[in-house]
Amino acid sequence: MSLPEANPEFEALLNYLKHNRGCDLTGYKRSTLMRRFGHRMQNLSIDSYQKYLHYLQRHSQEYLVLLNDVLINFTSFFRDRDAWDYLATDIIPKIIASKQPNEPIRVWSAGCAAGQEIYSLLILLAETLGIESCLQRVQCYATDADEAALKQARQATYSDLEVSSVPRDLLQKYFEQTDQGYVIRPILRQNIIFGRHDLTQDAPISKIDLLMCRNVLIYFNPEAQASILVRFHFALKKTGFLFLGKSETLVNRRQIFTPVHMKHQIYTKGLKLDLEDHLAINPKSSKGQLAESLTSQTQFWQTAFETNTVAQFAVDISGCLVGANEQANILFGLTLDDWNYPFHQLEPGKLIAAHTSVKTFYCHRRPAILKDIERKTSQGTQYFDVAIAPVLNAKKQLLGSILTFVNKTDCKRLKDKLEYTNAELKRVSEALQTTQTELESARQEIHILAEDTHKRNQSSEGAR
Ligand SMILES: C[S@@+](CC[C@H](N)C(=O)[O-])C[C@H]1O[C@@H](n2cnc3c(N)ncnc32)[C@H](O)[C@@H]1O
Incomplete structure (x- = not known):
């Protein structure tokens, strides 16, 4: 996917920031960026990107001021209140129910701005678990690319206006009123680890039960959004939840997240990541060309698999369906919902159950062919030859198997007819x-x- 290079002078500016200031803004939407740059240039009475580039070169700290303008920090406590209510009544109880009584709960606010989001969540968790248990069990991570915002978040001090969206009883329970404003009680703050983290470049935090990334993705172009979502897939536990902002939509080419509640933008993990997803998060500098060629090779094999005229299934080493081509879907009426499902519980898996131990065939390292597998349908009996081929990686480790179902019904009919005629x-x-x-x-x-x-x-x- 290539980026729309709106304006060569502007792209030169972005390249300068990326290579000379370690500040990579190339993944952000150009329209937003140009508005924010324009705003800063207006303040300096600079009327062209080229002149602003010279200004940046002469003033080494200017990029920090610019970043402050570009990274829009607007936030509030319990922003989009109905989504938070749903989180409190449906999602938090689910997370707690999926755990042993003392098991840790790990949450991450990515793009936390001045901290209102992570404190809102911590308050809800303390309300559900009780403060003591919350302090024992909950591990909070709050990250942002903007150091100034993180500083504010660590201070946890908010004005009257900023706390106006916090319900009165919670305000009294979890805040101290001081001359500087309302401060989150220190005991709650000790549970949070704040840190600088760039979503487009840094490795994700792992084993997360609830990942909030609200009103951040909207600033990125589709390619950067897709790569951030792949990182989030890595970050979340199998049972984890992703909580996005109200106006955000998922852009990934495959459904690696499935909605739990569309309106409130809450998702769980969907399809497993494939090679192309892994490539999306590889740094694209010197490896760019390699990644591109691998991507096109992957696309080639993927298309070949999908359009193959015989039905094929990919089953991983744990026995779950991880891929089915168009023919397979048509033949057995499979949908995306069947992916990641144990293959032996799906119709094609059941068909071969009589011939092999289906629960273990995907662990075999040798190929096998099963002949004349019968399938009864309302139109009559169908017959298949099933080839099971192990899939090994370069280190000869078994990844799973490819199952090819060749429809032999016509052949079988002809064979039967021939046998009858010969007998006659x-x-x-x-x-x-x-x-x-x-x-x-x-x-x-x-x-x-x-x-x-x-x-x-x-x-x-x-x-x-
Ligand atoms: C509009 S605020 C959203 C704050 C909060 N999540 C909310 O919904 O109220 C967007 C935040 O994303 C942060 N941000 C932008 N680009 C980022 C990046 N590449 N990595 C991490 N955070 C980023 C900004 O610094 C800003 O604090």
Whole structure:
């Protein structure tokens, strides 16, 4: 996917920041960036990107001021209140129910701005678990690319206006009123680890139960969004939840997240990541070309697999369906919901159950062919030959298997017909043989009779 290079002078500016200031803004939407840069340039009375580039080169700290303008920090406590209510009544209880009583709960606010988001969540968790248990069990991470915002978040001090969205009883319980404003009680703050983290470049935090990244993705172009979502897939536990902002939509080419609640933008993990997803988060500098060529190779094989005229399934080492091509989907009526499902519980898996231990065939390292697998349908019986081929990686580790279902119904019908015709032919030729033998013996009898008659005639003539 190539980026729309709106303006070469502007792209030169972005490249300068990336290579000379370690500040990579190339993944952000150009329209937002240009507005924010324009705002900063207006303040400095600079009227072209080229002149602003010279200004940046001469003023080494200017990029920090610019960043402050570019990274929009707007936030509030319990922003989009109804989504937070849903989180409190549906999602938090689910997370707690999925755990042992003392098991840790790990949450991450990515793009936390001045901290209101992570404190809102911590308050909800303290309300549900009780403060003591919350302090024991909950591990909070709050990250942002903007150091100034993180500083504010660590201070946890908010104005009257900023706390106006916090319900009164919670304000009294979790805040201290000071001359500087409302401060989150220190005991709660000790549970949070704040840190600088760039979503487009840094490795994600792992084993997360609830990942909030609200009103951040909207600033990125689709390619950067997709790569951030892949990182989030890594970050979340299998049972974890992703909580996005109200106006955000998922852009990934495959459903690696599935919605739990569309309106409130809450998702769980969907499809497993594939090679292309992994490539999306590889740094694209010097490896860019390699990644591109690998991507096109991957696309080639993927298309070949998907459009193959015979039905094929990919089953991973744990026995779950991780891929099915178009023919397979049509033949067995599979949908995306069946992916990641144990293969032996799906119809094609059940069909071969009688012939092999389906629960273990995907662990075999040797290929196998199963003949004449029967499938009863309302239109009659179908027959398949199933080839099971192990898939090994370069280190000869088994990744799973590819199962190819070749429909032999027509062949089987022809074969049966041929067998029947051959049997008929044999029966008729045997009957013919019998008739010929009978004919021959009849002919011989006639011959003998004729000879006898001839002899008898001769002897009676001699007697006369
Ligand atoms: C509009 S605020 C959203 C704050 C909060 N999540 C909310 O919804 O109220 C966007 C935040 O994303 C942060 N941000 C922007 N780019 C980022 C990046 N590449 N990595 C991490 N945070 C980033 C900004 O610094 C800003 O604090």
